[in-house]
Amino acid sequence: MTIVPSQHKFSDIYKLLIGSVVPRPIAFVSSLSPDGVRNLAPFSFFNAVCSKPPIILFTTSVRADGKDKDTHNNIKATGEFVVNIVSESIAVQMNQCSADVPPEVDEFVLSGLTAIPGDIVKPPRVKESLINMECKLNQIVSFGDHPGAGKTIFGEVVLFHIADNIIDNFRIDPAQIQAIGRMGGMNYCTTRDRFEMVRP
Numbered sequence: 001m002t003i004v005p006s007q008h009k010f011s012d013i014y015k016l017l018i019g020s021v022v023p024r025p026i027a028f029v030s031s032l033s034p035d036g037v038r039n040l041a042p043f044s045f046f047n048a049v050c051s052k053p054p055i056i057l058f059t060t061s062v063r064a065d066g067k068d069k070d071t072h073n074n075i076k077a078t079g080e081f082v083v084n085i086v087s088e089s090i091a092v093q094m095n096q097c098s099a100d101v102p103p104e105v106d107e108f109v110l111s112g113l114t115a116i117p118g119d120i121v122k123p124p125r126v127k128e129s130l131i132n133m134e135c136k137l138n139q140i141v142s143f144g145d146h147p148g149a150g151k152t153i154f155g156e157v158v159l160f161h162i163a164d165n166i167i168d169n170f171r172i173d174p175a176q177i178q179a180i181g182r183m184g185g186m187n188y189c190t191t192r193d194r195f196e197m198v199r200p
């Protein structure tokens with residue numbers, strides 16, 4: 001079967017993308033509104049870009065009503081955020097934070113996760129997350145303002161917080177981090193079943 005994206009609804013093309021680009025890591029992003037309301041939401045259109053400077057990216061989609069996500073609005077206004085990595089232990093709380101709630105709702109309260117201060121940026125970190133990356137906004141690339149379009153947020157990691165028991169000589173132990181991945185539909189995967197290959 002071949003599918004020409006321009007001949008279909010964006011919602012169907014979305015299904016193709018999230019079912020094909022798998023598994024996806026999850027950026028659990030904390031930010032602050034200009035008024036200081038805390039926000040926490042997961043984004044799986046997420047990846048690392050380069051190491052010097054250390055840049056990560058994630059994309060917030062434009063909602064069906066044409067509105068941008070609160071995370072995007074907060075970061076555009078304040079220039080700061082934290083990416084918290086999602087382990088199996090906080091999967092349920094991460095999912096709770098994806099609820100479509102008004103900007104005045106604090107997802108730390110909603111999920112019961114613990115907010116702790118960052119050292120450099122103002123948005124709080126998630127205490128229960130084994131890795132927090134304090135980030136400063138580098139740039140936002142917009143692919144439009146219509147439903148289904150994306151705003152890709154590039155951030156420079158200015159400080160890593162890593163749980164002592166999961167790191168040895170800069171290597172993160174995959175067995176300890178127990179990261180989860182997002183698949184198509186409502187599916188997730190664990191990273192318990194791994195294998196090694198030596199690079200030629």
Ligand SMILES: Cc1cc2nc3c(=O)[nH]c(=O)nc-3n(C[C@H](O)[C@H](O)[C@H](O)COP(=O)(O)O)c2cc1C
Pocket residue numbers: 026039040041042043044045046059060061062068069070071072094095097098099100101182
């Ligand atoms: C695992 C997971 C991954 C998600 N990935 C994305 C994503 O990459 N982009 C996006 O716009 N929304 C994504 N969402 C939905 C947002 O988390 C959701 O729209 C949330 O309400 C946005 O919050 P905000 O408006 O406070 O920023 C994802 C949800 C879940 C559960």
